[in-house]
Amino acid sequence: xxxxxxxxxxxxxxxxxxxxxxxxxxxxxxxxxxxxxxxxxxxxxxxxxxxxxxxxxxxxxxxxxxxxxxxxxxxxxxxxxxxxxxxxxxxxxxxxxxxxxxxxxxxxxxxxxxxxxxxxxxxxxxxxxxxxxxxxxxxxxxxxxxxxxxxxxxxxxxxxxxxxxxxxxxxxxxxxxxxxxxxxxxxxxxxxxxx
Numbered sequence: 001x002x003x004x005x006x007x008x009x010x011x012x013x014x015x016x017x018x019x020x021x022x023x024x025x026x027x028x029x030x031x032x033x034x035x036x037x038x039x040x041x042x043x044x045x046x047x048x049x050x051x052x053x054x055x056x057x058x059x060x061x062x063x064x065x066x067x068x069x070x071x072x073x074x075x076x077x078x079x080x081x082x083x084x085x086x087x088x089x090x091x092x093x094x095x096x097x098x099x100x101x102x103x104x105x106x107x108x109x110x111x112x113x114x115x116x117x118x119x120x121x122x123x124x125x126x127x128x129x130x131x132x133x134x135x136x137x138x139x140x141x142x143x144x145x146x147x148x149x150x151x152x153x154x155x156x157x158x159x160x161x162x163x164x165x166x167x168x169x170x171x172x173x174x175x176x177x178x179x180x181x182x183x184x185x186x187x188x189x190x191x192x193x194x195x
Contacts, residue, residue: 031146035157037164038150041132044168046175051124058120062113069106076102135170139163 042048080095087095140148151162 032144033147033149034145034161034163035149035151035154036136036162036167038132038152040164041136041167041171042128044171044175045128045132046171046178047131048125048128051128055117055121055124059117062117066106066110066113069102069109073099073102073106131174132171135167135174139167139170 076095076099080092080099083095084092136148139145148163151164
């Protein structure tokens with residue numbers, strides 16, 4: 001009895017496989033996967049230079065502020081060391097506490113400025129990164145790529161799958177177009193055609 005059940009099951013499986021020959025023979029579409037060097041893209045992205053320049057100017061001011069606090073602390077320590085032999089225990093204690101308070105002020109301000117710097121960098125670079133993402137998405141759609149990876153995620157791969165140069169060229173064109181449109185917006189129209 002079991003051999004009849006097995007034979008029936010094998011026939012049913014065989015019929016199922018032969019009944020759908022188109023399904024078994026259709027090729028499975030292969031995903032198109034490429035990769036890019038994201039840092040190279042960011043280096044030429046429209047607006048990157050302006051964002052970086054603005055950030056550097058602002059961060060220089062923050063650095064100057066911290067340098068002034070450092071100088072104040074160093075002066076306080078130097079003055080304390082010079083006066084220490086003649087100070088009373090209470091005066092020594094008061095100066096040490098003042099130095100510690102200034103050092104704590106420095107640490108607090110440094111933390112605050114680091115957070116402010118990170119937020120500002122994100123704010124300035126956000127549009128730049130969005131421009132790169134938009135360009136990658138556009139190229140992915142145009143070329144039918146299934147996936148674009150960052151080069152750092154690729155352990156080994158065919159160099160022909162690296163589309164960095166293609167994207168860089170397109171970003172440079174976009175940057176030039178943005179620069180041209182900005183320059184045209186700055187030009188002032190003449191008041192009168194007779195001038």
